[in-house]
Amino acid sequence: MTQNTKIAIVDDEVHIRALLEQTLEDLEGEPEILMAANGAEGLALIEREHPQLVFLDVMMPLMNGYDVCAAVRRNPDLADTTIVMLTAKGQESDRLHGLDIGAHHFATKPFDPDEILELARRILRTS
Amino acid sequence: MSKTAGYLKEAWTRQQFELAYPLLPAGTAAAVWFGGKPLAAVGEGGAELSAGAPAVLSFDLRLEGEVLGTVLLRPPPGAAAAAAAWGDLLVHGLQGVIEAQYARHSVAQETLESYREMALLQRAVSELNHSLKPVTVAASLLKEFQGHKGATDFGAVFLRNADDGSYSALGAFGAAAEAACAALVQSRLFAAMDGQPQGDIVNDLAQSPLWAGEVAEFQSLLWLPLSVPGESLGLLVLAARRPEGFAAADLKRAQTLVSVASSALRNAQLYAAEQAMFQSFVRVIATAIDAKSPYTAGHCRRVPEIALMLAEKAHQAEHGPFAGFTLDDDERNALEIAAMLHDCGKVVTPEWVVDKSTKLESINNRLGLVALRFELLRRDALIGYYRAKAEGRPDAGQDYQNRLRQLDEDFALLETCNTGGEFVSPEHVERIRRIAATRWRTAGGEEFPLLDENEVYNLSVQRGTLNPEERKIIEDHVVHTIKMLSQIPFPRSLRNVTEYAGGHHERIDGRGYPRGLKREQLSIPARIMAIADIFEALTAPDRPYRKAGTLSWAIGVMHRMKQEGHIDGDLFDLFLSEGVYLAYAREHLADSQVDPVDVTPYLDSRESSSNLA
Ligand SMILES: [Fe+2]
Ligand SMILES: [Fe+2]
Numbered sequence: 001m002t003q004n005t006k007i008a009i010v011d012d013e014v015h016i017r018a019l020l021e022q023t024l025e026d027l028e029g030e031p032e033i034l035m036a037a038n039g040a041e042g043l044a045l046i047e048r049e050h051p052q053l054v055f056l057d058v059m060m061p062l063m064n065g066y067d068v069c070a071a072v073r074r075n076p077d078l079a080d081t082t083i084v085m086l087t088a089k090g091q092e093s094d095r096l097h098g099l100d101i102g103a104h105h106f107a108t109k110p111f112d113p114d115e116i117l118e119l120a121r122r123i124l125r126t127s
Numbered sequence: 128m129s130k131t132a133g134y135l136k137e138a139w140t141r142q143q144f145e146l147a148y149p150l151l152p153a154g155t156a157a158a159v160w161f162g163g164k165p166l167a168a169v170g171e172g173g174a175e176l177s178a179g180a181p182a183v184l185s186f187d188l189r190l191e192g193e194v195l196g197t198v199l200l201r202p203p204p205g206a207a208a209a210a211a212a213w214g215d216l217l218v219h220g221l222q223g224v225i226e227a228q229y230a231r232h233s234v235a236q237e238t239l240e241s242y243r244e245m246a247l248l249q250r251a252v253s254e255l256n257h258s259l260k261p262v263t264v265a266a267s268l269l270k271e272f273q274g275h276k277g278a279t280d281f282g283a284v285f286l287r288n289a290d291d292g293s294y295s296a297l298g299a300f301g302a303a304a305e306a307a308c309a310a311l312v313q314s315r316l317f318a319a320m321d322g323q324p325q326g327d328i329v330n331d332l333a334q335s336p337l338w339a340g341e342v343a344e345f346q347s348l349l350w351l352p353l354s355v356p357g358e359s360l361g362l363l364v365l366a367a368r369r370p371e372g373f374a375a376a377d378l379k380r381a382q383t384l385v386s387v388a389s390s391a392l393r394n395a396q397l398y399a400a401e402q403a404m405f406q407s408f409v410r411v412i413a414t415a416i417d418a419k420s421p422y423t424a425g426h427c428r429r430v431p432e433i434a435l436m437l438a439e440k441a442h443q444a445e446h447g448p449f450a451g452f453t454l455d456d457d458e459r460n461a462l463e464i465a466a467m468l469h470d471c472g473k474v475v476t477p478e479w480v481v482d483k484s485t486k487l488e489s490i491n492n493r494l495g496l497v498a499l500r501f502e503l504l505r506r507d508a509l510i511g512y513y514r515a516k517a518e519g520r521p522d523a524g525q526d527y528q529n530r531l532r533q534l535d536e537d538f539a540l541l542e543t544c545n546t547g548g549e550f551v552s553p554e555h556v557e558r559i560r561r562i563a564a565t566r567w568r569t570a571g572g573e574e575f576p577l578l579d580e581n582e583v584y585n586l587s588v589q590r591g592t593l594n595p596e597e598r599k600i601i602e603d604h605v606v607h608t609i610k611m612l613s614q615i616p617f618p619r620s621l622r623n624v625t626e627y628a629g630g631h632h633e634r635i636d637g638r639g640y641p642r643g644l645k646r647e648q649l650s651i652p653a654r655i656m657a658i659a660d661i662f663e664a665l666t667a668p669d670r671p672y673r674k675a676g677t678l679s680w681a682i683g684v685m686h687r688m689k690q691e692g693h694i695d696g697d698l699f700d701l702f703l704s705e706g707v708y709l710a711y712a713r714e715h716l717a718d719s720q721v722d723p724v725d726v727t728p729y730l731d732s733r734e735s736s737s738n739l740a
Contacts, residue, residue: 019242022235025133112246113239 005031005124006049010042010068011057011086016109020055023113027120039063043071046078053123055107057086058098066101073102082123086111131195132162134228135188135221141167143220151213152206159221161188161196176201184211186218190225244383251384255391261286264395265298268388272365272381273300279373281345281366283308284388287359292321294362301366307342311364314341316348320362326351326382328373347372351381353389360392406464413467416474420481423470426663431466433659433711437698438462438652440705448697452651457620462652465627469656472607480600485545486585486592493582494545500577501538503567505531537562541578547592556587605632606641623650631656636692646695654695658702661685661694666716678712679724686729700730 007027009020017035024033034049036042040062046054054072058065065085072078084105085098098106105123107116140159144167151157156170168174176199178185184207188196198218202210251271258264265284272279281301285294285308294317296308311317316329316337329348332338345366353361363385367373413427442454454462473481479490487493508530515523540558544551563578578586588594593601609629617624630653633639635646639657646654665681676684682703689699702708703726712721 015238018231018235019238022232023239110242110245113243115246 005029006034006051006053007031007120008034008036008042008045008049008051008054010036010039010045010054010060010065012037012060013057016057016086019113020111020116023111023116024120026117027124031124039065039068043068046072046081047075050078051081053120054081054083055086056083056103059088066098069098069103070101084119084123131190131229132164134190134225134232135161135166135196137164137166139224140221143217144169147213147217151200152202152209154203155206155210156201158199159188159196160199166196170201172201182207184214186214188218188221188225190229195225244380247380247383248387251387255387256394258391259395259398261392261395261399262297264388264392267391268363268384269298269300271384278367279349279365280368281307281342281364283311283364284353284361285312285364286361287321289358294321297361302344307345307366310341314338316341317362317364320350320352320364322359323352324354326363326378326385328375328378330373331370333370342366344368346370349373349378349381351378351385353385353392355389355393358393360389360396363388409464409467412471412474416470419473420478423473423481423667426667427467427470429663429667429715430469430656430659431463432715433662433707434462434466434652434655435459436707436711437655437658437702437705440701440707441651441655441698444701447701449651449701454652458623458652461621461624462627462655464621465624465652466656466659468612468624469608469628469631469660470604471611471628472604472609475607476600476604480593480597483592483597484547486547486588486594487545487582488592492545494542497541497578497582498538500567501534504534504565504577507568508534537565541586544586547588547590551587551589559583559586602632602640605629609641623652626650627652627656630654631660633657634693635695638692651698654698658685658694658698661688662702662708662711666712666720668717675717675720677720677722678708678716679722682708682724682726682729703729 007024009017009024011017011020014037017037021033021035024031034045034051036045039060042054042056042060043063045051046068056065056068060068069083069085072081072083082105083103084107085103086107086109087098088109105119107119140161144157144159148157148169151170154170156168156173156176158168158173158176159166165174168176176183178197178199180201182201182204184200184202186198186200187194188198198214198221200210200214251267254267255264258267265286268284269282272282281299281304283299283301283304284297286297287294294312296305296312299305299308301307314337316332316335319337320326327350329335329338329350332345332348333340346369347367349365349372351363352359353363363381365373365377365381417424417427438454438459441449441452444450444452479488485492485494487497508527511530512523512527515526520526537558540555541562543549544555544559559578560583563576563583565577566574567577568574585594609625612625612628615624627650629642630644630649633642633644633649633653634657635649635654637643637645662681662685665676665684666678668675685694685699688694689696708724
């Protein structure tokens, strides 16, 4: 993991952002953690900062996670950005749709911190 | 300390600093350090400021008494008071942010711990609750610690015997785990754990007065009781080869898992107890059926042995007709239960039919009554002789002799027919009818036929001792077996018991009973049942209708049954080629029965060649 590793958290719920941020602080190499509170802001952040990894909530105001994901996937500059969709329990049926539009992974909220860390490590190691 | 560094974000702090800087007396240099790092510096020489240098004002940033950072100011001469006021205000603001961040982190940490525990529980619950056997529960629990990042070197689940309070290992991992378990149970430390409501960590075993180095490698240890309300089930013991091998978080994690494992273990134990009770019920019924008739004694106990031996060979076969046949634990259990209960319908079959060793037997053998009537006729003949002699007839003696010979011959015929050992021809039936027509007289002069209708009917039975109605009663035992077993709400794993048990008198050509099912309609275990039933009956010690048969005779009879389409040829070949008959015979038959058998002529050459294909 290089010093300028960037991870973006895009979620409208402040407690999810806080919890994810704190979870990711346990990552080695102190990656820079960027945050956005809605889809439109999130897409702008991703296009500006080119994070290696994005945690993207599905249900958000202004622009939902799938639309953000689709927009990221349409942008060839962001081909190296890995997207982890955050779904609430019960939304798992939407996963197929997410995979369809190019999300790489899914995590169900409430998430298992160890699982998130493991997933982030795996993704950042190969990116 | 690296976590606390995040309480003040660099970008935000710098912005804050720059916004406030114009309020300082002109010419002031200022810097803020936090978590050992410079976050911001303004004014000439700001980056080089250090605490304790001349004319430098320093303000601590604290969290719960601990100094985490410093704000440094070097005002120009005469501006110290104004700079100090500025410093107080800024520190007050930053201090508030640090405390808020600290509170947020603490709440988040707590929440994340709950998330962790919940995720662990979710995973553990589904895994542990899927274990129906105590040993699987122990294995699932231990798996959570084996190779876990805590580097636990040894783990074991000990089960407490409720009767005598002794402990035995139900599962363990680690080097020389078995020996370690044995040594551990003997230790005073282990004795001290017994009955404790809560577990603990022993971080330096060498210092423990209860530990005498029973397992030399163990340096630290974690233990927890497995219990459900009101009952202690056992203990979980983890050990490490280094001191301080376990932390409070490890104990908490283990507690979470143990709470789930305890109820799973309890359930598994209850399930095992239910299973054991069901098994013994089945055994009791099998024993009752066997005990009902001395002639079938041991049948229900031996048929399962043969059936399971043959089924096992079919399961193991990798080529030939049984390559695709497998038998899992549930199916094995189902076959065993079916084999034990296959004749349970016999509890409603009248014993006198089951045991009917002669044709005139009902509750007792009526040949005695017939013999008595013959005795009367002999007496009548003797009286006739005296009477003829008194009348002076010259041939009286000869007539008497002829009459006696006739009676002896007739009775001998009835006696022979009665045993069922010989085929009764139409000529024999004719003679029986003629004998029956002979009349005997009471002292009062009333006349009766020598044999009544029922006696004639029974004696005329061509083969064996049973008349058609009685044969039906015997055959009906399978119907009763099926009816009885259909009443039992077998769980899914045993849903085939009735089919297996109810098919043991079916023939693969469809001429069996009670349903007349054909080969394709019978499962392999049902066909195995038929072979096991016949083989046991043929080799059983003694039966009403014949003496104990030899092995070669039984195999010969069964080979004929295969040719006639009675039993499954593939299974019979397997029975011979895999030596099932011999393995069984060596263990269960009298030495006198086990004669040499050459099975090669019985094995179908066409089928053995197709097996190679
Ligand atoms: Fe039977
Ligand atoms: Fe039987």
